[in-house]
Amino acid sequence: MGNVNQTAGQAAQVLMIGTSLDSPGGMTAVVRLYRDMGLFEAWNIRYLASYEKPGVPTQLRVMAGALLTTLWLLLRGKVGLLHVHSASRGSFWRKSVFCALARLFGVPYVFHLHSGEFPVFYRDECGPRARRWVERTLRGAHTVVALTGLWRESLRRIAPGANVTVLGNPVRVPAALPPAPPPRGQVLFLGRLRDKKGVYDIVRAMPAVLARAPDTVFTLAGDGDLHGTARLAEELGVAHALRLPGWVDGAAKDALMDGADLLLLPSYFEGLPICVLEAMAQGVAVVASNVGGIPEALEQGRCGALLAPGDVEAISSAVLSLLADEGRRLRLRGAAHARAQQVYSTQAVTSSMSALYRAVLAPPQGAHYVR
Known part of the structure; x- marks a missing residue:
């Protein structure tokens, strides 16, 4: 109905x-x-x-x-x-x-x-x-x-x-965040797998990330072009580090968010993406493009890392930087949770x-x- x-x-x-x-x-x-x-x-x-x-x-x-x-x-x-x-x-x-x-x-x-x-x-x-x-x-x-x-x-x-x-x-915001888990090298994308979401840019950034952090795993969860995304990963030799679970919601999405070190959303166009707000609320560091409502949500970078859409090198650099710098990741985690609680x-x-x-x-x- x-x-x-x-x-x-x-x-x-x-x-x-x-x-x-x-x-x-x-x-x-x-x-x-x-x-x-x-x-x-x-x-x-x-x-x-x-x-x-x-x-x-x-x-x-x-x-x-x-x-x-x-x-x-x-x-x-x-x-x-x-x-x-x-x-x-x-x-x-x-x-x-x-x-x-x-x-x-x-x-x-x-x-x-x-x-x-x-x-x-x-x-x-x-x-x-x-x-x-x-x-x-x-x-x-x-x-x-x-x-x-x-x-x-x-x-x-x-x-x-x-x-x-x-x-x-x-967005649902917990009153307090649980203690931060140890880093696990888990990078998460949530959304439709298509060019405008920057999905292919993520895959193109994977070789540079894996060269310095070989245990990193990229989970791109969503519907859309799963076949094309997997094919590009095969061509670039990074398919072993890519997970494509399809569209997830509810408990399955919460589990992915709980296990992620950072949320990555290098979109070319956005409104005010729910996945960014959910990551802020749940204390997952955010790396996202400076489009739509994202810079305002992240307070121009105070609550997350911002980059220009289409900049593959910036994606790999931001991912490597946050995975390596636990102190910065924790600072972003706290600031983002506080902003989500106050505004969203x-x-x-x-x-x-x-x-x-x-x-x-x-x-x-x-x-x-x-x-």
Whole structure:
């Protein structure tokens, strides 16, 4: 089932639109956290999936069902606020239809952007009419949610006059970190295996790392181009040090994070990646590219090592440096955990989202809020 009704039989105060909650990826992980922290219950949220899985028949069925349900709820006056979670390209075009319906019925909406490629999409892939539609969608929102301050300024340039606020992604943060384990030479990547994530750059950096630290193991966990990644590792003679477990979640992902010395994410484009926030929360040192919301999350390098995307030599140098320097790794570990607790904890972010809703809606009677 693509559509999840969290409060069957009750009027929906908030109608939320996004990808199926059974889908992998950071955007759905964020929404699941909002649900698990009680936001859905507190605000009587009904969740509709506008996208479920690849395949034109499935996509058309899910999108049509979500549109018809939305129209039915709007006609009955059951929607006080529409909240859409959007990326770029197809995700934006799908969500913009729901936003247009909300405007037609005079219902306020929150446009929650999760894609670091949105400015590129707007600038390089949209013609004049498409750009005007993007601008109208953003300006028509009661609030546009940007994941970082840098994004906020970018969106304000795209749509001057849009009401853009900053709200980071939430992550579960333990109150205190356990004692740091001894170094094990474990480097972890989490995400889709594709060029834009810097996966092939990681493999190209492996020979230099293994020449000086031959026991290092690189685990690249995710779906995508597993075959091409493995083939490149074979060509470079590093396949023995590469692990490709596929997409992992839940306990399997936690186990990989617990066993890692550092998280490596040399992406070319990012929003505010959940894996970086999870590493910060769990005390795993981060090496990541200086794109999207990563520099802001890592406080320009105070909470992790930053590098330029595409710089294979910088990847190998950063990995070797952190594996060899336990003191620095521990300092980054502590600073990152403290920042995650202060800025990105589920309590902090969920409270901010409730405040945003409260600005539009009177809270349901007897609702219990997550503090």
